[in-house]
Amino acid sequence: MNIAIAVHGAPYSSQAALSALRFCRAAVAAGHQVARVFFYHDGVHTASAISVPPQDEPSPLADWVELADAAGIELAVCIAAALKRGIVNGDEQDRYDLTASNVHPAFAIVGLGQLIEAIGSSDRFVTFAA
């Protein structure tokens, strides 16, 4: 089964991203495909490459990158939600003449249409809300 995922909660203050990560691992282990995880609302903060988790806690960023690489999952970040929150990649840094960028290269900055496309091309859609 093809499953599309949306993550709406921030990586640290909400359980959403961690629950989504565990769900994706379980889905992949059970033989399902997760083509795309779409980060929207405060979920876009998950893509920040400069978060520093406490030493005795897992790194959600590293876990996402590892899972995406192993299972061929596209990590997609909504551009409108990201820019408003200071989540910026190199292209957007150049476009808006900003002093820094912070998006991990494993994450693609995409339009909201990619969320609809992911839902349209999957068998199931699961949202992990804030």
Next chain:
Amino acid sequence: METKRLLFLLRQPPYGSSHALEALESALVAGVFDQRVSVLFSGDGVWQLLAGQDGPAIQRRSIAKIVRALPQYDVTALYACAEALATRGLGAGDLSLPVAIVTRDEQRALLAEQDAVVND
């Protein structure tokens, strides 16, 4: 892309967080992408329908304006939970556009006929 029946379930109040705004924006995009879109306002989400909103007074876009734009994006199947309206003292006359006011049973049937439900 396959055309699917998508229901956006909006349960958050219009102001106080960005939830309502960003959820409505995703519903508008779904309309642009030719999906069969329904929107169900439930819980505190029914406040998004209230007439006479003034978002700019608190440096925010008016959510009512975005709600009223939905039909221009071919999102015309708009529903509000009857119980949520009643418990908040709201009636059809308080709303900024006409919506179908639906009971719990009608909502169950509505949800059952969707391909996917998009939460806010």
